[in-house]
Amino acid sequence: MARITIREALSQALWEEMEANEKIFLMGEEIGVWGGTYAVTRGFYDHFGPDRVRDTPIAEGVIAGAAIGAAMVGARPVAEIMTVNFALLAMDMIVNHAAKLRYMFGGQFKVPVIIRTPGGGGRQLGATHSQTLDALFAHFPGLRVVTPATAYDSKGMMKAALRQDDPVMFMENALLYQKRDEVPDGDYVVSLEKSDIKREGTDVTIVTYSRMLHESLAAAKKLAKEGISCEIVDLRCLRPLDLEPAFESFKKTNRAVIVEEGYPQFGVGAEISARIYEECFDYLDAPVKRVAQLDVPLPYNRALEQSAIPNVDTIIKAVKEVMYV
Amino acid sequence: MRTKAEYLKGYKDLVAIRRLEEKCAELYQLGQIGGFLHLYIGQEAVAVGISNALTEKDHVITAYRDHGIAYTQGMDPGVIFAELTGKIDGCSKGKGGSMHLADTSLNFWGGHAIVGAQMPLAAGIATGFQYLKNDNVIVCMMGDGATNIGYFHEALNLSKVWNLPVVWLVENNRYGMGTAVERASAVTDIQLKARGYKIPSEEVDGMSVNAVEKAVKKAVKHARETGPFFLEVMTYRFHGHSMGDPERYREAEEIKRFRKEGPIGILHAEILEKKYATEADLDKIHDEVDEMIAAAVEFAANSPEPDPSELWTDIYA
Structure with missing residues (x-):
């Protein structure tokens, strides 16, 4: 057991799963060279290289869309949207596509995409950068919406998300990244369906x-x-x-x-x-x-x-x- | 198309799409097809030319005017009619309808009803191909109207930044719904928009199967070896945007002019000139198509409604 932060927990989960599964790649704004604006992906670019840790233009529509499309053809992309407020620019891709492609085409497509995004207020960022929009995404059948609050759950749920075939909105909270709790040393998963x-x-x-x-x-x-x-x-x-x-x-x-x-x-x-x-x-x-x-x-x-x-x-x-x- | 057999196959495909769409209009009037219906009549040569150019490593995605490309990618007309009439044997089990035809086994990724949304998806499909190193290419079809939305610019930009194996193919039929290109786009020479992203582009005669086929072959080769390519295919739709179009935005004369030089007539004349067939031979092709469409409609009519339990399937994996 080790006491680690939620940031470390997410980072470990992504790192370990990327080592285990070559189909997983990361994409998003400033996740590579910069190391992630919340530093979840710090060190990934140097270790995994630019093909698996892809810096994108500031263009949330195509970030979400490209991740969904890559998932449709068999890759396992994890797209980071810098904050949930910017996910509103990707709402059509998430709601009209990620959530519906499987159903609308009679089960032909699977869309194993993860969209990671932090939200929450309390940091004096003003009205457009402080929202908590979990309920909005939870409205739509076809999506999985997960909202872990501990390092243990964050690591276990990220690993579970990377091993299943549905689109997952992985809702993080910017004020929680430094929160610590105990996480086991070995591999484990936490269900995406249990309170x-x-x-x-x-x-x-x-x-x-x-x-x-x-x-x-x-x-x-x-x-x-x-x-x-x-x-x-x-x-x-x-x-x-x-x-x-x-x-x-x-x-x-x-x-x-x-x-x-x-x-x-x-x-x-x-x-x-x-x-x-x-x-x-x-x-x-x-x-x-x-x-x-x-x-x-x-x-x-x-x-x-x-x-x-x-x-x-x-x-x-x-x-x-x-x-x- | 080079050989006689290829010409006759191309002709049959054009006629098949035309008859399929005419049948759709009939079934729509009868209330057997619901929702929105967007006919491909007038644009048939584009789909035929594209599919003629593609190999097993090439894929295609399009917007909601998707019956033609579904057919040329190999979807059985019976399956198409079953989907349009909401039956279980439809490609999407009757859950998708006219705007959502797809069959991944035919390298056909839909059928997408939000204007322009297929572009970020295509960028992603191309990203997936590039990441998986499988040497595949995706051709992303769109209408002229879709070149004005944000997705177009986000997707073209990313495709060039990452040099994705994608061909952007605009079917310029001169109107986005009822708004003429010059009333909606600051740049009316649409292929110039691609140049803004340093993507090479070409204008193509969309009434000629061979012109489309040749251009797509070249574009796909470029996409596979180098990166994105952009084609602006000049075409025209003879019918309204959808079945509920009052057509107040264009003159009957204009439609008549294009109809006279439609894709079927052009290929018809070319085949006769090359002496690949006689009028009687071509009439026979029309008869074969009529039989195929009749059988397809019957197949759909006999296909069961989806079981009520289908409402709850395919939501999660």
């Missing part, structure tokens, strides 16, 4: 994912001192969505708070709370509570920005509301 209980508890179920997992864990630690026991379900993937553990937990606690960094309207919390109402209505002791980014574009000003993003305090407040304390 995970990250903390056991009895009073309230918190359903969350990505960076908000860590805010939720911190909130739960504080709440424990006040005698409130939180169970935390880390979704890990938004499509397909595994809600069984969340339902099981809810049937035990009868109270739920959904925490996400993205927008509230039509968001992850909206979907999950609806599903809890549909599946677990008889178990409700309090209305399901959503914690999400405030419904505004994120501003540059630090204090204003921070006030719009969920944190330990807003999560604690929500938990207390469903506990009626």
